[in-house]
Amino acid sequence: xxxxxxxxxxxxxxxxxxxxxxxxxxxxxxxxxxxxxxxxxxxxxxxxxxxxxxxxxxxxxxxxxxxxxxxxxxxxxxxxxxxxxxxxxxxxxxxxxxxxxxxxxxxxxxxxxxxxxxxxxxxxxxxxxxxxxxxxxxxxxxxxxxxxxxxxxxxxxxxxxxxxxxxxx
Amino acid sequence: xxxxxxxxxxxxxxxxxxxxxxxxxxxxxxxxxxxxxxxxxxxxxxxxxxxxxxxxxxxxxxxxxxxxxxxxxxxxxxxxxxxxxxxxxxxxxxxxxxxxxxxxxxxxxxxxxxxxxxxxxxxxxxxxxxxxxxxxxxxxxxxxxxxxxxxxxxxxxxxxxxxxxxxxxxxxxxxxxxxxxxxxxxxxxxxxxxxxxxxxxxxxxxxxxxxxxxxxxxxxxxxxxxxxxxxxxxxxxxxxxxxxxxxxxxxxxxxxxxxxxxxxxxxxxxxxxxxxxxxxxxxxxxxxxxxxxxxxxxxxxxxxxxxxxxxxxxxxxxxxxxxxxxxxxxxxxxxxxxxxxxxxxxxxxxxxxxxxxxxxxxxxxxxxxxxxxxxxxxxxxxxxxxxxxxxxxxxxxxxxxxxxxxxxxxxxxxxxxxxxxxxxxxxxxxxxxxxxxxxxxxxxxxxxxxxxxxxxxxxxxxxxxxxxxxxxxxxxxxxxxxxxxxxxxxxxxxxxxxxxxxxxxxxxxxxxxxxxxxxxxxxxxxxxxxxxxxxxxxxxxxxxx
Numbered sequence: 257x258x259x260x261x262x263x264x265x266x267x268x269x270x271x272x273x274x275x276x277x278x279x280x281x282x283x284x285x286x287x288x289x290x291x292x293x294x295x296x297x298x299x300x301x302x303x304x305x306x307x308x309x310x311x312x313x314x315x316x317x318x319x320x321x322x323x324x325x326x327x328x329x330x331x332x333x334x335x336x337x338x339x340x341x342x343x344x345x346x347x348x349x350x351x352x353x354x355x356x357x358x359x360x361x362x363x364x365x366x367x368x369x370x371x372x373x374x375x376x377x378x379x380x381x382x383x384x385x386x387x388x389x390x391x392x393x394x395x396x397x398x399x400x401x402x403x404x405x406x407x408x409x410x411x412x413x414x415x416x417x418x419x420x421x422x423x424x425x
Numbered sequence: 426x427x428x429x430x431x432x433x434x435x436x437x438x439x440x441x442x443x444x445x446x447x448x449x450x451x452x453x454x455x456x457x458x459x460x461x462x463x464x465x466x467x468x469x470x471x472x473x474x475x476x477x478x479x480x481x482x483x484x485x486x487x488x489x490x491x492x493x494x495x496x497x498x499x500x501x502x503x504x505x506x507x508x509x510x511x512x513x514x515x516x517x518x519x520x521x522x523x524x525x526x527x528x529x530x531x532x533x534x535x536x537x538x539x540x541x542x543x544x545x546x547x548x549x550x551x552x553x554x555x556x557x558x559x560x561x562x563x564x565x566x567x568x569x570x571x572x573x574x575x576x577x578x579x580x581x582x583x584x585x586x587x588x589x590x591x592x593x594x595x596x597x598x599x600x601x602x603x604x605x606x607x608x609x610x611x612x613x614x615x616x617x618x619x620x621x622x623x624x625x626x627x628x629x630x631x632x633x634x635x636x637x638x639x640x641x642x643x644x645x646x647x648x649x650x651x652x653x654x655x656x657x658x659x660x661x662x663x664x665x666x667x668x669x670x671x672x673x674x675x676x677x678x679x680x681x682x683x684x685x686x687x688x689x690x691x692x693x694x695x696x697x698x699x700x701x702x703x704x705x706x707x708x709x710x711x712x713x714x715x716x717x718x719x720x721x722x723x724x725x726x727x728x729x730x731x732x733x734x735x736x737x738x739x740x741x742x743x744x745x746x747x748x749x750x751x752x753x754x755x756x757x758x759x760x761x762x763x764x765x766x767x768x769x770x771x772x773x774x775x776x777x778x779x780x781x782x783x784x785x786x787x788x789x790x791x792x793x794x795x796x797x798x799x800x801x802x803x804x805x806x807x808x809x810x811x812x813x814x815x816x817x818x819x820x821x822x823x824x825x826x827x828x829x830x831x832x833x834x835x836x837x838x839x840x841x842x843x844x845x846x847x848x849x850x851x852x853x854x855x856x857x858x859x860x861x862x863x864x865x866x867x868x869x870x871x872x873x874x875x876x877x878x879x880x881x882x883x884x885x886x887x888x889x890x891x892x893x894x895x896x897x898x899x900x901x902x903x904x905x906x907x908x909x910x911x912x913x914x915x916x917x918x919x920x921x922x923x924x925x926x927x928x929x930x931x932x933x934x935x936x937x938x939x940x941x942x943x944x945x946x947x948x949x950x951x952x953x954x955x956x957x958x959x960x961x962x963x964x965x966x967x968x969x970x
Contacts, residue, residue, distance in 0.1 A: 274656035281667045288674060289475070289514075292507035293482055301504035335486070336493065336500035 301335075307406070307418030314412045318349040321389065323371045323378070325360075328416065345405055345416060346371065346378070348389060358391055359403035359419045378402065391422070400424040451655035456642035459658055462536070463640065464665035465529035470628060471666045472522040475673070476560070477621060479515040487567075489613040491606055494569040495687045502684065502787040509787070513677030519561055521673050523702050526557050531757055534736070536747045538641035544737035546634040551733045553627050556620060561700055563616040566609060570786065574688035575697035577612070578604050583710070587723045604690075644746055684787035694928065696776055705767035711774075784888065784967055791880050792887035793969045795872070796912035797904055800895030800964075801865075802872025803887050809859055809869075817881050825856060829878045840870040868899060894964025897957045906948070909968060917948060922970035932962050 312328045323346045332339050344360040358378075362369045367382035377394055378387035385396030392401050406417030438444040486505060488497040501508035530550060533539055539547035566577040581604060585595035599607035652658070689695075699707050706726060713721035732739075740753075784790070795803070806812075814824040835843075839850070844866050847856035859866065876884070898904070904913035907920050923932065931942065936958060939948040953961065 271656060274660040278656060278660055278663045281663045285667065285670050288670070289478060292510050293478070296482060296505055296507040296511055297485065299506040301500070302506070336488070336496040336504075 309408070309415040309417050311413050312345070312347070312416050313414055315349060315353070315355065315409060315414055316412060318347060318355075320349050320351050320353075323348045323358075323389065325371070326357075344368075346402075347414065355407050355409055355414055356390070357405040357407050357414075357416055359405065361403070362398060363393075363400045363402060363422065364396070364398040450636075451653075451659065453636065453639075453654045454651040455640045455654050455658060456646040457649035457652055458643035458646050459640055459652060461661055461665075462532055463658070464662045465525055465532055466635075467662035468665050468669045469522065469525045469529055470632075472518055472525055472669065472673075473624060473628065475670070476515060476518050476522060479511050479518065480617065480621075482511050483515055484617060489567070489610070489617075491569055491609050491688070494567060494609070495684075498568050498684065499786065503789045509681075510677055513680070513682050514673060516682045517673055517676040517680070519564060520700075520702065521669060521676075523557055523561065525669065526554055530554060533641075535750060535753055535757060536641065536643070537740070537744055537750055537753065539737040539740075540641075540744055541737070541741070543634070543638050543641060546631060546638065547737050548734055549627055549631040549634060551730070553624070553631060554733075555730065556624055556627060558702075560616060560620055561702065563612040563620070565700060566604070566612045567616065568684060569609070569688045570685040571688055571692060571695050572683075572685045572697070574604060574690065575692075575695050576699050577608070579697050579699070579707075581608065583722045586719050588719060591723075641744075644744055681785070682787065683783070683785055686784065686786055698771075698775055701768070704771040705764050708767040708771040708774075788886050789882050790886070790969075792883040792891060793967065794880075794910060795875070795883060795887070795895075796910050797895045797898045798868045798912065799872040799875055800887065800892055801868040801899040802870070803884060804892035804896050805861060805865055805869045806872060806884065807892065809861070814856065817876070817884055828873060828876055829881050837867065837870040837874060840873060841866045844869065864899070888967075890960045890963040891967060893957075894960040894962070897953065897961040898964065901951060901953075917946075920965055921968045923968060924966040925970060929962060929966055932965060933958060936961075 308331065310328050310330050312326050318324055325344060326347050327342055327344050329340055330343050332341055345357040346360065347355065347357045349355055360368055362380035362382065362385055364380065364383055364385050367380050369378050369380035369385070369387070371377075372379040375386075376389065378389075378391075380386075380396065380398070383397050385398035386394040387398065387402050388394050391404065393399075401422045403419055403422050405419050408415050408417070434444060483501065486497060486501050486508070488494060498512070501512060533547065533550070562580055565580075566573045581595060581598050584598060585591045587594055597611075599605070599609075599611040698704070706722075709725060710718065710721040713719075792800070792803070811828075816823045816825075816827040817829055841863065843850040844859040844861070846858060847854040859869070861869065898909075903909075903920075906916035907913050907918070908915055909920050913919075927935075935942050935948075936951045936953060938950055939946040
């Protein structure tokens with residue numbers, strides 16, 4: 257290979273070509289590795305299995321307008337594993353017999369809240385968030401209403417589905 | 426802006442010296458004869474970086490225990506975007522790295538670049554070759570499929586044969602010949618914790634030595650002014666890197682890396698074969714038997730490594746032009762022929778898998794959960810080319826409705842009527858009637874009723890032998906006596922997990938004459954065509970436990 261060019265101008269162009277090519281190839285390879293890596297790490301797994309419906313009990317067990325804490329087992333897909341775990345819902349039967357089921361965690365920082373019979377509110381002990389019986393924020397730092405499970409009633413049985421995050425109020 | 430940039434750079438250089446260091450590295454003098462033949466070292470370093478990068482990505486979704494390794498790898502392959510690509514890059518990158526490291530070595534050898542004062546550089550290079558092979562050996566186990574398991578069983582047995590140190594080596598690899606959780610943990614530890622920093626240190630040492638002694642000049646270089654490393658040689662290195670990367674990427678996209686079934690230590694029929702770059706060792710081993718086996722497994726490879734290390738001390742002649750190094754060229758040629766011969770012999774003697782259709786576990790295997798009737802439905806679905814008009818989960822031509830939408834599914838009776846006279850059941854439909862018998866339409870309906878967005882992949886992934894085998898199964902009314910995936914009568918034994926109980930040969934013979942193998946069996950003999958017999962047996966052997 258000839259070492260450089262005879263004219264300073266020619267040598268400069270050739271040098272520019274080398275440097276440009278080095279950077280271009282470098283950028284191309286970085287992109288070809290970086291983009292799939294980003295997709296691999298950021299995109300959710302493909303198979304989003306629909307949530308199964310779980311029978312958690314009879315509507316007759318519920319007193320209208322008194323929330324009751326119900327536990328049930330459900331299968332959850334965790335990465336490459338299916339885990340059977342205990343879950344909890346606060347289930348409310350309204351006066352019109354509609355069933356609502358709230359997720360068990362406060363929407364502020366995820367503490368477990370409970371129903372305060374005396375005050376008729378859901379009370380989160382961590383930072384004193386209060387929620388009304390229909391899940392709305394009454395006071396405290398909670399940014400949005402309680403999350404709700406999908407619920408359907410078949411005959412007398414309450415079936416519980418996936419947990420939906422509530423919209424900020 | 427520009428001035429500010431310069432000031433920032435000057436500040437950074439003043440505090441760290443980074444720019445000066447990079448400049449010193451890049452504007453190194455290299456001999457006038459340097460050129461394309463010296464690109465392999467850079468390509469090897471690049472490939473090492475690709476391996477480190479893709480390896481780290483795999484580790485982010487990989488559980489390094491025998492209990493979870495296989496499933497987490499399947500998760501990477503089937504659930505994650507670009508997971509297959511990244512595993513492909515890592516898998517083929519390992520092979521390509523060995524090719525490039527060997528090419529680098531051959532170049533240095535042919536040019537005699539190992540000669541005084543560069544002996545240490547050469548020895549560090551030989552150690553790097555061994556480290557590269559150690560990656561291959563330890564990484565081979567990590568998918569924890571049958572191939573990985575049985576390949577490693579052989580490798581650890583060989584290590585145990587080494588004279589004097591054998592038993593200790595065997596214990597160090599985590600088990601008296603058995604491959605289990607301890608071996609797995611040690612291989613993983615070696616592969617990701619010990620070898621990478623060792624490689625970095627060795628590469629550092631190797632590159633430092635190259636810089637200390639300079640790139641080896643060819644005779645006559647002293648008469649010509651030296652060149653600079655940057656940008657011309659760096660450009661050549663980069664082009665070579667680009668070619669290697671393009672090859673690697675193409676391999677990763679085009680050649681599917683298989684995943685076999687989960688490691689099964691009780692499998693007695695499995696014939697292990699090592700990775701292609703170890704096949705020559707495997708074949709050497711077969712040349713020796715009995716007490717001499719250790720010669721092929723340990724002594725000869727050990728001697729070969731020793732000779733490689735001693736090369737600079739064996740050949741101490743003066744540097745001559747590469748075109749006059751006949752002995753070196755002859756040696757390389759003979760070694761290449763020997764290697765190719767041994768590898769070819771190993772490939773040629775690899776027994777053909779006993780007709781068992783290979784199931785690709787790197788793809789979803791949800792088709793395994795279908796009942797035989799549904800599976801037969803898949804066969805009819807393909808046979809009738811339903812996809813030419815229907816979309817299934819977003820794939821296909823959208824003339825008719827998407828069949829994964831459960832809203833369009835009525836009951837089986839409605840569907841069968843619809844198959845027979847589409848335009849009467851659904852006025853205005855342009856679907857042609859399907860010419861199948863009622864039983865066949867039943868299968869098709871059974872499959873379509875079960876079809877939803879979650880299991881639509883089964884339609885694509887079910888192998889041909891399984892759908893065809895299910896057809897034979899249905900046509901012969903096997904479910905009148907046998908249960909498969911929970912469907913069928915319990916007169917005969919359930920057929921799930923058959924491959925764990927019986928060999929393929931046994932199953933085939935059993936069809937022809939059940940009472941010969943099971944005297945009190947009430948199963949009638951079945952005379953199947955060879956093709957039907959093959960498909961049905963493959964299908965049954967593929968049934969999960």
